Amino acid sequence: MFDNLSDRLEGAFKSLTGDNKITEINVATSLKEIRRALVGADVSYKIAKEFTEKVKEKALGTDNVLKSVKPGQLMVKIVQDELAELMGGQAAGINVVGKPGVVLIAGLQGSGKTTFTGKLALHLKEKRKLKVLVTACDVYRPAAIDQLTVLSEQVGAGIYKEVENKNPVEIALNAIAHAQDNKYDVVIVDTAGRLSVDEKMMQEISDISEAISPNETLFVVDSMTGQDAVNTAKVFNDRLDFDGVVLTKLDGDTRGGAALSVKYTVNKPIKFISTGEKLNQMDVFHPDRMAQRILGMGDIISFVERAQDQFDEEEAKRLEKKMKKNKFDFNDFLGQLNQLRKMGDIKSLLNMIPGMKKMMKDVEIDNSAFAKVEAIIQSMTPKERANPELMSMSRKKRIARGCGQSMDDVNRFIKQFDQMRKMMHKMSNNPAMGQMMGKQRRR
Structure with missing residues (x-):
């Protein structure tokens, strides 16, 4: 990007x-x-x-x-x-105040509306601690209801659907009534898209909007379509007067024109950006931070925020004790790998660190590299994972056969793990480091 x-x-x-x-x-x-x-x-x-x-x-x-x-x-x-x-000056919030609050999702087919609906449900549930209901008002795409059902289960949101009803206005109104009866805080209405803007589509989304009077209407646009995305946003805004824009697929081969132009063109803020298929790969859009990224300055604030989202205070205390006693083991290492993976794509994370983008410019980082390490650890016995010092030559040979890696790969990983373990032990017993870790937990 x-x-x-x-x-x-x-x-x-x-x-x-x-x-x-x-x-x-x-x-x-x-x-x-x-x-x-x-x-x-x-x-x-x-x-x-x-x-x-x-x-x-x-x-x-x-x-x-x-x-x-x-x-x-x-x-x-x-x-x-x-x-x-x-790009908008400052981050814009989302209005979900109401009994329940209603968010209407609009956009062309293929822009990522349904996936974004799941991501927004997860965001509101985890960040705002709200009880979320999603409803499927795309009555044309055969897999739309099934897709939203799966997403709702993954994020722990409720879902309202009417398989036989082909009237999206009725479905949306019934979903809001269901939310009121079941004390949901917010309803997210996923609507149908088309391959291009047409009158039938615009009339349908206008009818839904008029009927449900949403607190917030978000227009989802595929950033990879560049200036076409901006032009489509203008057509929708002229008809729908939406509240904000969502840019999807910013992890793809996008030149950035949509992110740079859409606020100027429609005078509506970009509220969220989506940077991958995973449900946690969505961020509130911060124009100042994006400007820093564009100029190669990194985005350390977003990096720290992502890390804190995965930060478990009790787990940190447990690991600190183990590091002090030099008892950090392969199970702990595997757990930390999983936490890192949840933060997102590794290369995009490194680009958030100031100066790292230039250093990593010609370096290819493949997330599948983690798979090799995981395979090595998973080929160990439970006793070996808990006791790294047991690694003998015969055990390494058995592990190499079990994971399909070479002896060089296994030896290299175990050597690197041992060096890291010693460094962590040394740092954890440094008074200044211990004080810093304590301050981090108190935050």
């Missing part, structure tokens, strides 16, 4: 390297490259031109008495602020 844009923006800032101050001449060169980078990311020329005009105005209007700030650094800061503003 945004890799090409990031590289081209970095190149644009290099034109200011070595200059003592910002001038009309060096800014013009930099802005020309920035405009090309934005157009290359599928941002319309009009938006790209207005963006660079704002950057130019701020750059030339800056007091150059800031001797400690180099022109390139100043330009990066200005572009960062303007990118954040272009």
Whole structure:
């Protein structure tokens, strides 16, 4: 996501390297490259031109008495602020206050509406501690009801469905009545999509909206369709006047044009972004953090938030005691791997760490690498997993045969595990480290 844009923006800032101050001449060169980078990311020329005009105005209007700030650094800061503003400025909340609150989901077929419905249900359940009901109002796609049923079971949400009823307005109204009777806090209404915008589709979603008066209407759009996504959002907004946008498939080969353009075009905030198929791979959209990612600065706040979502205080205390006694074992290691996997794609996580994106630019990181380690551990006996010091040559040979890995792979992993174990033991007995871990738990 945004890799090409990031590289081209970095190149644009290099034109200011070595200059003592910002001038009309060096800014013009930099802005020309920035405009090309934005157009290359599928941002319309009009938006790209207005963006660079704002950057130019701020750059030339800056007091150059800031001797400690180099022109390139100043330009990066200005572009960062303007990118954040272009994408909405600040994170927008979702309104689910009501008895129950009602959220209407709209969008084209294939944009990821039903999957997002499941993700939003999980988000509201875990983050807001709400009792969530989802309802299937897509009466055309044969698998839509089944898909939503499976998703609701996975996230622990209730589901309301009427297999025989083909009137989506009636289903939505009945679902809200069911939610009221059963004390649900919020109802998420998943609606039908089409392969393209048509009058029948627009009339149907308008009828549903008018009938249920939702607290929040979210338009789900496939970010991989670029500028087409923005144009579709405008058509829907003109008819539906939705409250916010959801960008899906940001983990794919997307140039970023939808994320950069949609707020400007429809004047509605991006509220959520989806970065994978897993139900926990959805984030509240923070324009300032996305601007930092685009400029290669990472997003350490989001990284810490994801880690804290998986943080178990009692488990942390247990592991700390084991590390102090040098008793951290393969079972503990496997548990930590599972926690890391829940945080999301490894490469996207590393890109959140400042400076890491550039370091990992040409390095391919395959999540399946975990599978090799897991296979090695799972080929051990329960006694071996709990007692790493038992690893003899004969045991390693048996483990290698059992997991289908070479002896070199098994030896390498066990050696690395042993080194890590010693380091963890040393760090856990460092008073400063112990104090820091205690502070983290108290948070």
